[in-house]
Amino acid sequence: MRSTLFFLLALPAIAADTAPQILAANCLSCHGPAKMAGLDLRTRESALQGNAKGPVLAPGNSANSRLYQAVASRKMPPGKQSLSEAQIETIKSWIDSGAPWAGPVKPAPQWWSFQPIKPSTKSIDDFINAKLAENNLTPAAKAPKRTLIRRAYYTLHGLPPTPEQVDAFEKDSNPKAFEALIDELLKSPRYGERWGRHWLDVVRYADTGGFETDIYFPNAWRYRDYVIQSFNNDKPFQQFVKEQIAGDEIWPDDLALDGGFQVPEEKRLHLDAKIATGMYTIGPVYHEAGLFGGQQRYEWLTDVVDTTGEAFLGLTFGCARCHDHKFDPITSRDYHGMMAVFAASDERELPVIPKFNIYGYKSGYPRWLKAEELKSAINRIEQRARQRVVDKVRARFPPGTPAATIDLALTEAGLKENAQGIAADIPFTPEETAERDRLIRALGDAALKANPVPQTATVLGPADKVYDIHLTTRGDWRSKGPIVDPALPSALANGATVATATRRKSLAEWLTSPSHPLAARVMANRIWHWNFGRGIVGTPNDFGRQGDAPTHPELLDMLAAELINSGSIKSLQRKILLSDAWQRDSASNPANEKIDANNRLLWRANRQRLDAETLRDSVLAASGALNTKMGGRPVIPPLTKEEYSSMWAREQWPEALDKSEHDRRSVYLYVKRTFPLPMLASFDTPDTSVSCARRDATTVAPQALTMMNSEFMLAQSKRAALRAEKSPDPVQYLWRHTYQRDPSAADRERAKGFPLAHLALVLFNSNEFLYTD
């Protein structure tokens, strides 16, 4: 299969006749201006000079030339595209004949994804169909209407259509009916919840910092809601990128300067732009007692650079933290240059209410003091009682007893931490008990009357002090090489520089400049990937040499150019969904299977398993329980006793007391880094330690156990049954709400004798429910 398609996937290669041209085409992206491994192959002189290991070229003696050895052994170029036999032979004979080199080599034709984007007037189907024809692939027919509307709902909303919506669409004979449907779906707030969740994967979203302390991010949800709203509002792609990287630097603003309690709309938008930088405050936080501030900062900068590289550039920067990238033209210096871009910034708490409201809070502050007073009073009683117990233990020993001996006694009495988990029972006197109870009630009362703390967003802002970034070796934060100035990756910078005062703004503007080759291509590919289940580039976070080559490079360019022009993700999506390619049936075809079994060229639609959130949301929708409330603090759902048993600190899971909250969409559920929700995790939610470009879709037995036996699934099947019971035809009700079709006669026959709740559970578990065609 791979060989059949190889010619298709090969890069648009430049015919290279002479050895210097071969070098230019294949080597200079790294061994050109970037001088990776200290080697510059742009001129004969520099090639002869070689690098620290010595010359790479021995004219007249190919066997002794490291350059020849490297290409002949396929060590170079690295990755998947080594030179052809013929090219290697050309280099051999060129060296043996003295390596003649006519002047400096012209600028290297670059790696495909670094080349300028070429717009096109052709349509999506022009590109797709041309490839199909070239490869003798017969496109599948258009999918039936029911399949199409389900696919559209799942793709755009991550939810099934209601039976009524399916009926209406099936009956609508207007040729524009599908177009109208897509427009309607794009307008719904459910769209942003689905597509926002996709982006949250890319930015490794979580509500906690992970590691031992797993610190809670009180404001991560503001960033999550920002993302959802941005998709719903069809925020121009360029603005979306700019806000997240440098919203504060591009739109500096003060909430309170205009107006008082009323905030003008413009300022609210600028506030949103600042909340967007929250993206850089929700990564893993390497926090534990005794760590070094410097190390923590270094780890933060690492997360920031890696995430920026993958999310916006589609390049894996991580390798270059320790050494020059072995496959892509990213040097360790580039990596540290990017670190320096963020080194002038730090996390801060930004009030999201006008100053007038903060004053209001401060005027009510004495109410808090009352609560604090009560807490101290309670604490004093407890300390006094405890001291009595301690004194009793101490009294057992004569004066002059070594402190260590007393320590041991205190430990054994449960007054100091011990392996047994014994905690001394501290007895209160009746008076103390009464007083303590009274104070606790008063504390509750005082806390109810105190104003809530002013609301803030956790964002990026200027650091109090800008520390220099030193080149480190092998990723060791303590090593201090030369100072590295803020800079954009040299192989891509194309003359752009970083302004010292507004470093992130420079990065954002460079990324969103119309001539940037990567940002729009990477985003257009993601959109394609999320619509089709596979990108034009199969590795959406890796457009480098180790990534997949694009199946349709010109199509990707056309889409990227559109995105640059309109900025509108929704209009790009509309175009994709209205293409024949997207609307094909998913049925297979044996002849096509022989040529392109993996459907790389899109002769049919990909059948897809619902992802974790879609599955849970769809079960809730089918059971009739889905709560579509949007936004706000993450919902902490209840866990079973078994699920709790492996959690380190239960107090970090304060379950939502309002039960209707438990039925909200999965995008609003608590994402705790050290404790992913078991049901979602078993269906491959990302691990949130790094950017996730593409979800796995594994098939394992524990998924079946979750779906058949979990409390959640049982509860939903009962709810579905209760609703079905009220309908005139309960079996039909269940079929229509899970499969969006009527049961067949055979279905009805088989369903006979099953309690409705059992039937609902079976339907929820079935492949017809779990997969979209």
Next chain:
Amino acid sequence: MRPHFTPANSRREFLERSGLGFGALAASLLLQRDAHAAPPPPVTAKGKSVIYLFMHGGPSHIDTFDPKPLLSQLDGKPVPPSFGKVDFQFTKMEKVPLLASRRVFKKRGQSGLEISDLFEHTAAHADDLAVIRSCHHDGFTHITGQNWMNTGWARVGRPSVGSWVVYGLGSASDNLPAYVVMLDGGIKGGAPLYGSGFLPATYQGTVLRAENPPILNVNRPEEITAPDQRKMFDLLQQFNADHKNARAGDNELAARMAAYELAFKMQMSVPEVADITKETDATRKLYGLDDNMTSEFGMQCLMARRLVERGVRFVQLYSGGKKGSEVGWDGHNQCEQNHEFMAKKVDKPIAGLLADLKSRGLLDSTVVLWGGDFGRTPFTDGAEGGSGNRNGRDHNPYGFTVWMAGGGIKGGKVIGGTDEIGLRATQDPVTMHDLHGTLLGLLGVDHKKLTYFFQGRDFRLTDVHGENTFTSRLL
């Protein structure tokens, strides 16, 4: 040995094979049966499964397996400057006194391996143990230490050792997960310690509980009877068969049907593993099930044997997880008192496990690895003496001990050593990569050839390290 797959050299390729209709798919995939390791190296490795005993909190090496006579002489004195300075979680080492071990070390077995009286029972197996006294990493906090020990990386995100082993060797059981974890309470590192990181979720550890249900959701709900549930499964498979038949050539749909059959079987096989009523009284005693002090970890150890007996590839047991206010092996305060208590809980069960594996002929094919987050300091815990814990020890990742047994290891052996106070690994230092590479070697897997493509490069359990593996020195 079943034929090996060539290693999937990319995540994509793997997923194509497993998910997008490449090649035949059946229950084998669901059970993680496919092996991705290259053929075994010439050294004959005997190990087929692993039991990893993890002492959560960090057991002190100088009170257990690494005697330090000089430390006894220096008790209460400051650390001589010649030992150099390193960083600790709470302790400023220049400000605290050395603390001698209160334990008695004795020469054990024919080999004369020195083990303290904290592990009296385990010591009876000294001639089967290879004690590695020169382990070190740089994670001086629990999570970083636990991450290092379990994933070979201080931060989160890398696959755990067990995931790599199962990815490499596949599973040998038809109805049990290949990688099982047993906890005695919450663990600080959480799920990532037995997670599959960037490997597919198929390879993650499954938590098996001593209480019911042993595996999350493995019990049929009480309100559904067994015959009813069988009927539901049958109905489901009829629907699925219809659905699949209308969609020719989609192996994934067949795989999901197989997953349900397997899940149904697991509802029987998992409780069967957890049901020890058929074990003899002698066996129960051997593991200390008759004593409240040892019954909890004893039960875990007995389950471990039952699991490897049934073909489970990797079992990890935790001692010292959090229940209420227990601190596990984390002896900041009263290390002596802490370890006496903790060791009492595990010593007899571990010895029982070794004896039982041996008598059933399973020890040769099972590698047993004992270790924890790190070791502990030779001086007392705390910054300034006054507020410090006078009998406690802080975390010490710079030199600590693990031991291995089984899998063909010729025991009674010491590898490497720490300095005279047990502060740092000085002789034959062993990194976590070396340790993990050695473990893979004992299973016949070349750690340099077991790779997985992620984020633009081939990753290994041993990253780009593991140059000093010592498998051949153990065999």
